[in-house]
Amino acid sequence: MAKASKKKALGRGLSALLKDPDNDIQSAKDKNADKVVGSIVELELESIEVNPFQPRSSFNEEALEELASSIRELGVIQPITVRKLDFNKYQLVSGERRFRASKLVGLETIPAYIRIANDQESLEMALVENIQRQDLDPIEIALSYQRLIDEIDLTQEELSDRIGKNRSTIANYLRLLKLDPIVQTGMRDGILSMGHGRTLIAIEDENSQIEVYQEIIKNKLSVRETEKLVKQVLSGKTRQNKTKKPIVSDEKQKAIKSISSAFGTKVEMKLSKKGNGKLIIPFSSDEDFNRIQQLIEENLHD
The missing domain is CATH 1.10.8 (Helicase, Ruva Protein; domain 3)
Structure with a gap:
């Protein structure tokens, strides 16, 4: 959990840096631009606009509500990506479902990766360097792989060449992003x-x-x-x-003991989940069977 709080603290610091009008970052060559590229930043939702060229125009409301419920419980696990347009003004690049769901929940900020002008090479270097770290959890590695594929426009084969990993290894990490957010959180927490x-x-x-x-x-x-x-x-x-044995009430257990005593043999009862069942009266010989039969007939005549 300490890891998560550290990231949030870093994000808040970068948010303050981006709100400084005297040091507005517009290019990868600007001062402090290296601190922004490849880092997670907490941005105000109000400062982000959706991409007008987003190919997806409709969103499943039910799926959006489910995502909102997950975010309400766990927070935004995978940061969105935005492009810097102007001072404290950004445009969504990827993650519109997370963006919309966060608004439904009523969040004021959202974790984001910021793309700035001429930052393609810097971003790639930052991501590749980040992947080489030893303290990353599997989900962090998977997210970094996905970002390189999406934002640098690489195929899995090209990514394999860039970072020196087998394509099968990359594919195995990327599959982890299909896991439920709760399970992903368990992996990030080391559980x-x-x-x-x-x-x-x-x-x-x-x-x-x-x-x-x-x-x-x-x-x-x-x-x-x-x-x-x-x-x-x-x-x-x-x-x-697996079928569980129905619980036999105390009343039925007493009745079974009474019946067993009456017949002079251990009577068994088998119950179904619906409450119906059967009594099993065992006998040891023909003579024993005739004895039990006689007892039953006598009780029937009574």
């Missing part, structure tokens, strides 16, 4: 390993994914144990789905 995350990707249903995530935490499951649990979920044989 889950990348191995856990890669295993959970196989579960497409968000509710099931979160249930398995909670199971991992509760029982401290290893990656191998998680793989087994995921296979159970995908085959419909989860622990939760």
Whole structure:
């Protein structure tokens, strides 16, 4: 959690820097521009305008509400990207769903990456340098890869050449961004390993994914144990789905004891979830069977 607070503190400092009219940053060559490129900055939502050339013109309201609910609970996990237009004025480059959902929640600021004029090369250098750090969590690495692909317009093959990583490694990291935000947060906080995350990707249903995530935490499951649990979920044989024995009430237990005493043998009762069931009266021989039959007939005549 300390890592998150450190990022927020840094963002607030950069926000103050960007609001200084005497040192307005318009180019990658301007003073303090290197502090902005590749960093996360807390920007006021009011200072950001949507891109008029955004190809997506309609947004699913239900999906937007779900994202807003996630942001309300966890905050904005993946920063948006904006382009600096003028002093304290920005235009959205990517992340319009996050931008709109944050407005629905009523946030005043949002974490953002700022693009400034002539910053293409500087941004690429900053991102590549950031990837080489040793203290990044898997989600941070995945986000950096995604930014290089989206903003520098690289293919996975080109990115592989730039950073010296196998294409399969890059693809594995990028898949982590498909995980539910709650699971991503668990990885960022160090609760889950990348191995856990890669295993959970196989579960497409968000509710099931979160249930398995909670199971991992509760029982401290290893990656191998998680793989087994995921296979159970995908085959419909989860622990939760296994038939549980219905609870027999004290009243029924007393009745079973009374019946067992009357027949001189241990009578068993099997109940279903619906409440119906059956009594099993065991016998040890033909003579024992005839004895029980006679008792039943006598009780019927009574």
